[in-house]
Amino acid sequence: MRLQNVCVWGPLLYTATAHNSIHWTNCSSTAPNLECGRLNVPIDWNHPQGEQTSLGLVRLKASNATARIGPLFFNSGGPGSIPSEFIGATAQGLPLFGDILPQHFDLIGLDPRGMGTSDSVRCDPEIANRRVSFFPKTQAEWDEMVAYNQEFAASCYNLTGPLFAHVDTTSVARDMEAVRVGLGGEKLNFLGLSYATQIAAAYAELYPESIRSVVLDGNLEHSLDEVSNMVTESTGYETELVRFADWCFATSSCALHGKDVLALFDELVSKADKSPIPAPGCTVSGACRSNVTGEEIRFNVQEFLLFKEAQPHLGVSGWTSLGDALNQTLNGNATALSTMLETSDIDSTTFAGLAVSCLDWTHSAKSLEDLLYKEQLAKALSSHTQGASQTWGTQTRCIGWPAPVQNPPHRTQIKGEPPMLLVNSLYDPSTSIVWANSRFAQMPSSASMVIRDGDGHTSYTLNGESTAAMVRFFVTLEAPAPNTVYRS
Structure with a gap:
């Protein structure tokens, strides 16, 4: 089949044909x-006739053909x-999308370049596992x-090649x-969680006319x-840790209840900074570091705060797991708070994620001296976590990075009026409500x-009022009234 759609990439033209x-x-x-699908695209979109990279994706077609609306891309961040x-x-059979969306939409899982089934970013795991x-x-x-x-x-650049940059x-x-053009050219629907909201905003800046709906x-x-x-x-992380502490004190199911x-x-x-705490489970499995420093505790606890309530269908145990982890560590076993080790030169979660961050920020x-100023500020404002966060990781781990920033920070500029719905919890330890308000402006x-009005990172998977509003928006394009606040 020959597709006649012509897509504009800034000043460049790219014609989708049977060849691509x-x-x-x-x-x-x-x-x-x-x-399962594959599509070749240019490594450098500024040189569309240059070397190609291969994208991997999957499609689950809408279960109700007569009620089908179009493609719905999903990325969890x-x-x-x-x-x-x-x-x-x-x-x-995982009930991630409920009953309604799979009826109306072809669900598209496009693995971003550098990760998953797409051509991967590769790095040396031995270097990655070195403690610094x-x-x-x-x-x-x-x-x-x-x-x-x-x-x-340098190991990533050598193992990955030009795609790394x-x-x-x-x-x-x-x-x-x-991919949208390759699917037939219908307008796109996109559900983006966490970092994927940045993908959504970047897409809307470039192709607002190609959007049917974005959450x-x-x-x-x-x-x-x-x-x-x-x-x-x-x-934001510090605030959520304080809220967890209050919850744990008052909740009998928390291992540190009343403390x-x-x-x-x-x-x-403080103890782990002086002498790393043993993680005996890691010694046995080899999957994580054999002991844990205080700095690693400060970094790793943030992930435990992402979801307050357990979500068994996603393998998430909620805040109770953080209470258990802290209690075990107090008793000399820091396995649950240890840093995972890399076992392969391909690790889409960490290698590609860091490469993206270093090109975006x-x-x-x-x-x-430059960094010590930030450390002093972080300690003053976040006395327990002391600035440890994904943002801090980017601002330190990318120092000395050989590839220049390709997508520098800038104000969002979207031409046209594509239907978009922003959702954020008030107490998010990773993507603050401050960011949401700034982005919305x-x-x-x-x-x-x-x-x-609740805790945790993102809302879609909680299956509450917020989820229902997102689903309703995708199907009907009807957004909630301004200043709507949900409790679940």
Whole structure:
């Protein structure tokens, strides 16, 4: 089949033809309705006739052909999420999308360039597993950190090739448009969680006329300076840790019920800073570090706060698991708080995720003194977590990165009025409500925003009022009234 759609990439023209259309195959004997596809696209969209990279995707067609609306792309964030796995699990019966969306939409799981079934970012796991502090206090520690970053990034560049310097979010958005055209040219629907809200915004900037509906759940902000971003995320994390401590004190199912959780947290961090706490389960499995430092506790606890309530269908145990982890660590077993180790030169969750972050965000510290100013600020505003966060990781781990920033921070500029719905919880430890408000202020008048008055990162998977509003928006394009606040 020859497709006649012509897509505009800035000043460039790209014509979708049979040569670059999606090649489909059946990819699961246990899920016969699931299709696997591949599409080649330019590594560098500024040189569309240059070297190509291969994208992998899956499609689960709408179950009700007469009620079908169009394609719905899904990405759960990261960066490093593998959307094909979510759609594949849905085909196997995972109730991630409920009953309504699979009836009306072809569910599309496009693995972003560099990860999953797409051509992967590859790095040396031995270098990745080396322990180094990202809160250097001395010139020697600063030098060690920068040297580590340079050696690790060089391994990624050598193992990956030119793709390594082109996994930025703008390139991902252009890939999405190529896939949309390859699917037949219908307008796109997109459900983006966490980092994927940045993909959604980048796509809307480039191709507003190609959008039928977009939902951004758990919003990143891509226009703020480094210090503002660091402060916003670290204080959001700190606030949620305090709320967890209050919940744990008052909740009998928490392993530290009735105790001063914040004091115990500080005690653990101080103890582990002096002498790393053993993680015997890691010694047995080899999957994680054999002991845990205080810095690692501060970084790793953030992930435990992402979901307050257990979500068994996603393998998430909720805040009770953090109470258990802290209690076990207090008793000398820090296995649950240990850092996972890499076992292969392909790890889509961490390798590609860091590569994307280093191409999307500035990391301007040039000396130990530059970083110490930020450390002092972080400690003053977040006395327990002390600035440890995904943002801090980007601003330190990308120092010395060999590939220049491709998608620098900027205010969102969307021409036209594509239907967009922003959703954010009030107490999100990763994507702050501050970011959501700032992002919403840059959206066109066609955008709407709703707030979930609750804890945790993103809302779609909770199956509450917020989820119902998102589903309703996709099907009917009817957004909730302005200033709507949901409790679930």
